[in-house]
Structure formats: structure tokens, C-alpha cells
Amino acid sequence: MKQLTFLALSSLVSAQAAGYSQCGGSGYSGPTTCASGWTCQYQNEWYSQCVQSAAGGTTLTTKPSTSTTTAKSTATTTKATTTAANPSATSFATTNGLQFEIDGKTSYFAGSNSYWIGFLTNNDDVDLVFDHMDEAGLRILRVWGFNDVNTVPSAGTVYYQLLKDGTATINTGADGLQRLDYVVASAEARNVKLIINFVNNWSDYGGMAAYVTAFGGSQTSWYTNTAAQTAYQAYIKAVVSRYKDSPAVFAWELANEPRCKGCDVSILYNWIKTTSAYIKSLDSKHMVAIGDEGFGLDTGSDGSYPYSYGEGLNFTMNLAYSTP
Ligand SMILES: *[C@@H]1O[C@H](CO)[C@@H](O)[C@H](O)[C@H]1NC(C)=O
């Protein structure tokens, strides 16, 4: 008798999936309804998950057919309203000792890079990236917050800033910063955190070379060129103002791999000081990172390239600076 009761109970329990458990997906044969207070939400062809009903996600208690048409329309209905397994944001990300703190949790967090996500023109594609990150347990994504050009590209190609003949024009249109707006909104919906970078050392997506074309000088004088720095700071202000209240921002990053070949290390140090203080004057709440590669180590040096100062960086000195 006892055994029968137990069997009956366990089959009752397993008839409903618990919170955050799988409840559907291709090849899945477990329960497809969720415990009371939870709703089965479609994530992708292979995975549906029980999310809190109050979250307002799309209800889908049965696995969608695997035909392309159904999968497509289902993906459309889940966009932007998706609530991920991640807890909702309660505070801005910060440091805690030698680790980071996200929503009260102190840890090392896994993350990834996607320079291209803000250049996508389809919202569903952006959502898909964050859905996959969420499934993989990745909390932080580093993205390009810049896309500089010297001539306006053909229609439908995203760019954020036009640098031409000594003038900088920020593109806040549908093919401009509105694409980055969507990245931030989609990250917010899934509580993924973003590292947003402001300029490239390299010429991909414009970078310092695009400033040099518009304002003169060279890549190494970029850091001290008044016209270039004025435009760079105006661009930083435009981006920071848009997202400074967003919990989706993990940190701002000054540049991608800033280098100043053959320069005295004081050049980059002073630029790091000035720029990070400027960002903090616009937004004192989010973290600011350099975006460098760690060149110029004083301790444990074996004299090889990464330890050297030839790229104009003194890691020890740069890291010691604490932005007010
Ligand atoms: C980036 O830095 C390297 C090393 O200092 C330099 O050689 C290169 O020209 C820089 N990139 C651009 C686009 O100027």
C-alpha cells in the first residue's frame, strides 16, 4: 500500500515542472506544464522553461511544431518581453574586493564579446544572442559602443558617428544609436550586463584612424589632439547620457586596446585620468575600465613583449589610478 501511495504521489509531482525547470523543447519528454505560479515560456526550438507567471512573458504550454514558419512566429512573440532565468536587476554592478558584485552576488562572472551586436538591424537577432547567453549562464557581454565612419555608408548599414572635414556628427537615427538602444533594452529584459566601449585603437569600425582622417594628427597624437579629444568626449557624453540610468550597464570602457607606440607612458596615463574623470562627472554610478591589454608589468617580468612598455602603457601605474 505504502509503495503505491508513493508512486501515485511521485507521478503527480512529476506531472508539473518546477520553477526554472525545462518544460519543452525538441527531444524533451518531461512535463510540459509548470507548477502553480509558473508559466512555460518558449526560449528556442530546443528549450522552453518555467518562468514566474507575474513576469508577463508569452505563455506557451505546448512545444511548438518544428516547422520553420511556426518557429519564426513564436520567436517574434517572445521578443523583448522575455524574462530570463537571471534574477531581476536590483542594483548597479560594482566591485567587491577582488571580485565583482552583480545584484548582491559577489563572484567571478563568465562573459563574452560581441563587437557586432549593435550593428544588427533585426531585433529578433539581438534577442536571440541574449537568449543564448542566458541559457549558457553568461552574465556579461562586451560590445562596441562606437561605429565611426568618414563617409555615410549605403542605406541600411549601421553607423554611429560621421567624422568628416573637422566635424563630428552623431547618428541618433534608426540606423544609428537606436540600434544600440535596442541592445541595451534586450540586455535589460534578460538582466545581462554590458561593457560598452567608446573607440577603437584599430581602424575596424573607424576607430582613432577615422578621427585622424577628420581632424589630422596621427594615432599617437590622437590622445593629446584637442579637436579629436573634444569630439571623443562629445561622443562619450551622447552614449553615457542615453544609458546612465540602466542597470544593464556593467562598465564603460575608454577604448579597445589603446596603445601609443613609442610614447612616454605619461601620455596614456594622463588620457586615462582625464577621460575616466570626465565619464565619472557624467555618471558616477557605473564602473569605468580602460580596455587595455595589460602591457607594461613591473612585477614578474621576463622582459618579453607583454611585459614591455613599448606600446606606451605602464599597467602598474594605470591601475593604481582611482577615478574620483
Ligand atoms: C593601434 O596601435 C598600434 C600600436 O601602437 C599601431 O601600430 C596602430 O597603427 C594603431 N591602430 C591604428 C588604426 O592607428
Ligand SMILES: *[C@@H]1O[C@H](CO)[C@@H](O)[C@H](O)[C@H]1NC(C)=O
Ligand atoms: C611604472 O609605474 C610604477 C608605479 O608608478 C613605477 O614604480 C615604475 O617605475 C613605472 N615603470 C616605468 C618603466 O615607467
